[in-house]
Amino acid sequence: MVTHDTLYELYESYDTDALRAYQEFVDLLPPVDSRVVLEFWERADAELERRKDRIRSAFDAGETLAGVASRATRDQAFTALDLYSSHGRPVTVLVLDVDETLRSAGGTDNEIPLETLHAITEFHEAGVPVVICTGQTLENVKGFAIQGLGSELVHSGDLAIVYEAGTGVFAPGHGAETKQLLYDDLAESIRSIFEDVRGRVLTEAPADLRRGCHLQGNEFNVTVKPNYEIGSPAARELIDDALVYLLDLLADAVDEHLSAAGSDASIEPGRVDHRSLTRAFYADADPEIRRVLERDGVYPGTDANGRSDAYTDVLERIDVAYYEADAAEIGSRELTKVAGVERAFDVLDVADPFALVMGDSKSDLRVMEWVAETDAGIAAAPEHASQAVLEHALATDELVFDRGKSVDVLRTIAAMNEFALLRE
Known part of the structure; x- marks a missing residue:
């Protein structure tokens, strides 16, 4: 012992x-x-x-x-021992975000450091499955995975890629389950709203947004990114404007869809307009969104009610996210990294997971919160993660690492697993 x-x-x-x-x-x-x-x-x-x-x-x-x-420094070894004492079990699966987590544009030339890739392969050799969980497209992630981790690991049957923030899951070597398109399970009504938003997002955007931003994601994840340097004042102003624009575009699409479907009055007669109601709905759910609307003078106030049940039901299935000076995003609440990770665990046959979840954004936070609520894992975040992610990591196991140094957490967890083996 x-x-x-x-x-x-x-x-x-x-x-x-x-x-x-x-x-x-x-x-x-x-x-x-x-x-x-x-x-x-x-x-x-x-x-x-x-x-x-x-x-x-x-x-x-x-x-x-x-x-x-x-492999572990003194501090990492003591942290590992404390983690095992606290949780009483080893990590059995890795859930790893890529951008600004495994790699960081600010400190690693946007490449995953060799020592990080080696640490991941050592987990794989020890029988720990790996789930790459990212907002990137499948082709982009497959390329990095094969080049960085090697074709043998990628096709071993113990690796899955959750791509485009939960749109699909790719798990080589699992026959008919190798590629699963999770959006097939979405209701047609939700798919049609996203199709409408996606088709109009750039063509109807104000000139400054069309010139200053670009579109990422897919038809179920509409993400506006700045052409300016992320974090700069120009990017912050652009993304604030983009958030308001996306909220209004979504409001129009939902109202038009419900009207065309013959719903019982998408907005109750004589109440606040549908754009104000939509802004209020998401502002109530996310303090960051509310702050942006207040700064821009377009927050409708707390008395902006009057949504019909049908209107509220639709908004509750659609997520709006704001990343300061980085991105404004509309996505499906049913196509999230949590849904993708759950499906990946099923495919990889991870029956009783205790995961290391590493990430920096709100989409990663949902996975962190899910494993915390189910006592199924540990969360770790880089120092430059979004505020909510940092707060969660600090409030749980205090696993926060320096920019570009995800390997520090991987080595800590590897030591934790070594201590666990002594007590099995």
């Missing part, structure tokens, strides 16, 4: 910094057709094993401690 005292002795008595340096060199040295380099690698590998052997012979749990010390 490993205790805090054991870890103190380990990290005080041995040069674990040098041990980790040898381990990283042995793990990450790229293939080079050079006898000199090979001999240097062999000497480093022999020295690594010599240092590990000293630890193996000094502790009852020496094999575990040698492995932990060769």
